[in-house]
Amino acid sequence: MNLTTDKSTFAGLTAQEIQQIEAIIDHYEDNNAVAVEALNIVQKQRHWISDQCLCAVAELLQISRTHLESVATFDNLIYRQPVGNTVIHYCNSVTCWMLGSDRVCEHLCQRLNVQPGEVSADGEFTILPIVCLGACHHAPVALVGDDLKLALTEDSIDEILGVKHRG
Secondary structure (H helix, E strand, O other), rough: OOOOOOOHHHOOOOOHHHHHHHHHOOOOOOOOHHHHHHHHHHHHHHHHOHHHHHHHHHHHHOOOOHHHHHHHHHHHHHHHHHOEEEEEEEEOHHHHOOOOOOHHHHHHHHOOOOOOOOOOOOOOOOEEEEEOOOOHHOOOOOOOOOOOEOOOOOHHHHHHHHHHHHO
């Protein structure tokens, strides 16, 4: 179902975002099923989903804003606040916690001079907890951007950040 509506009515979305979302609509029976993919398209360009973008996506998909908000807040990888260019998700599941995820978080925060949920001064990093990354046998773990980092120590964190951060 290709929407042939006036694209200027979806305030906050670029023509490219609208085109990419419309391209995936035909692959689903119900526009509700497009929600996560549509939000990911917008987030890929902007790094987060503003209220204005959320409303525009809901309007484009012809679904309720409330439904789309529930999808966005349920998914840990959809960001409803600005984040840095690289998001570091440290696992705080029981296993990771028992094996030092709190030390991992403290070291990350100290090294980047940022608290969980904040954006570093250079705009590069945000540190966020995540319930489980499914690698308990290599705990503690973190997802740095799209890269899963296993068996973290202070030294391995410094090594990871040394490559990505020159500050």
